Amino acid sequence: MIAMENVYKTYPNGVTAINGIDVTIDQGEFVYIVGPSGAGKSTFIKLMFREEVPTKGNIVINNRNLAKMKWKEVPLLRRDIGVVYQDFKLLPKLTVYENVAFALEVIEETPRNIRRRVMQVLDQVGLKNKARFIPDELSGGEQQRVAIARAIVNHPKLLIADEPTGNLDPETSWEIMRILEEINASGTTIIMATHSKEIVNTIKKRVIAIEGGLIVRDEHRGEYGYEI
Ligand code: ADP
Ligand code: ADP
DSSP, rough: EEEEEEEEEEOOOOEEEEEEEEEETTTTOOEEOOOTTTTSSSHHHHTTTSSSSSSEEEETTTHHHHHHHOGGHHHHHTTTEEEEEOOOOOOSSOOHHHHHHSSSSSSOOHHHHHHHHHHHHHHHHHHHTTTTTOGGGGGHHHHHHHHHHHHHHOOSEEEEEEEETSSOOOOHHHHHHHHHHHHHHHHHHEEEOOHHHHHHHSSSSSSEETTTTTTEEETTTTOOOOOO
């Protein structure tokens, strides 16, 4: 479902963040992206939902060629991709319910079906009883669960998570991982950049290590492989 072929990304300031990457990721995989700071992990991830455009090479996601994609086609691509960030990025003035409903593509849906779907995903992340809260009234782990609910409300085939546990304590991080594993078990591909040695070495998945804009290691049930 994801294929990168000879991909390069050089930023306008001349920094080459991705330096010739070839990789394929199948539907339903769970992949950790690891590597030192500045290695190119965030850029690698941003290329997948066209937050950045490759300087060279081909990227195919869900049968769409991102390198040839026109700007007006980008929203269609992103409908199939959920994204979760380290700092949650919730809308602070909206309630939990509204934050999730807002992301729902409301194409010819009845208000009743919209409500049903929003409550269904809030239930999935264990926050049905906090639908009327605003983000400030929630713990960090709860805010991340809202962000996950928002990311999956449109049933994306791919969920991208950029250090989703980076701001959370260990116990809360394991809760988030349990939710991500459940989402993966239902068939959604998950790509997760992380600096957590504990998580990668405990919940074994495919590990892709990036250094200097290149894939230096790609292992099934791999190890984190760095000291911090
Ligand atoms: P990581 O996520 O592994 O820390 P990044 O993809 O953020 O790596 O960064 C890779 C390299 O690209 C770094 O040298 C970084 O400074 C540079 N970089 C990242 N984003 C930009 C940008 N928008 N403009 C210019 N350089 C950038
Ligand atoms: P943490 O232990 O992660 O710091 P908090 O102590 O902030 O979490 O929150 C514990 C519980 O109290 C959470 O379920 C959260 O939803 C609730 N809570 C925190 N602040 C408020 C608030 N201002 N109004 C209502 N509920 C709150």
